């Protein structure tokens with residue numbers, strides 16, 4: 001018996017081809033079907049995968065096929081809830097692109113449906129599966145940064161402006177998933193946000209500020225920037241780091257920089273001096289792997305080993321709650 005996970009992909013637009021490529025590469029999957037309601041996209045997929053998979057423009061063909069174990073959804077965010085619900089109702093595990101849904105209520109309903117049917121939901125919070133983020137988690141968990149002081153995240157570029165989600169729901173959700181993962185699910189006590197609707201009915205630039213019990217986070221998302229930035233700064237009491245995903249060579253640098261609090265001999269008991277400390281900068285060795293491949297492989301392992309995904313519906317709901325709170329401030 002073939003015990004590979006038989007999977008179908010729905011959505012072959014901008015991102016779907018990346019999901020397809022990684023499903024095809026993973027020999028532990030039986031990549032069976034590519035579906036897009038647009039004939040031109042199906043035609044394009046057929047040019048790449050020829051007879052390796054089958055094709056359909058009708059999502060129902062996938063639902064009806066009892067041999068398919070799991071479905072990967074790479075459709076517009078506004079379609080995630082309806083399609084994911086139908087996949088679960090058809091008794092199949094579901095991989096959903098980020099953000100999980102466009103509101104907490106729908107996400108909660110999907111979570112309950114999957115739990116009732118004993119099916120897996122894996123949300124592609126892709127950064128959690130990125131080798132740099134895995135390395136940063138190691139650094140934080142080892143205590144190398146000390147107490148976390150703040151996260152400063154910037155995801156800015158020119159276009160593609162979306163109309164079904166704001167830049168915050170589309171881009172900042174990555175940073176929220178990074179913070180969630182690195183801090184083992186810390187939730188903010190205060191959420192502030194400012195944004196501007198330019199060239200869209202949704203905000204195309206948002207400044208999101210979060211207060212957690214022990215640290216702050218400042219998260220910028222924008223489709224209105226002349227330059228591209230994918231940058232994360234984390235400051236700790238011992239060390240600081242910068243992850244610059246646009247930098248080809250030195251993506252991650254850990255700086256032995258910070259402050260020393262010193263007491264001099266002639267000082268009163270409540271006096272001290274704060275001196276800046278500048279030491280070496282370290283470029284850690286990184287595992288060479290593809291985040292999307294890792295994410296899809298984690299989904300497969302969760303099905304095979306009957307375990308919950310690191311980025312399951314519950315963790316996605318934590319992020320959606322922050323986004324909904326932020327929306328109220330915009």
Ligand SMILES: NC(=O)c1ccc[n+]([C@@H]2O[C@H](COP(=O)([O-])OP(=O)(O)OC[C@H]3O[C@@H](n4cnc5c(N)ncnc54)[C@H](O)[C@@H]3O)[C@@H](O)[C@H]2O)c1
Nearest residue numbers: 011012013014015036037038059074075076077097098126
């Ligand atoms: N993980 C990441 O880094 C990352 C990056 C980019 C996009 N995404 C996510 O991927 C998803 C898709 O984004 P995109 O930019 O590719 O969108 P897109 O609009 O380019 O493509 C979506 C495709 O889905 C198809 N589709 C929609 N409903 C369908 C249905 N019922 N049946 C069959 N086909 C259907 C559309 O025809 C379209 O071709 C979004 O949720 C987005 O947030 C994730």
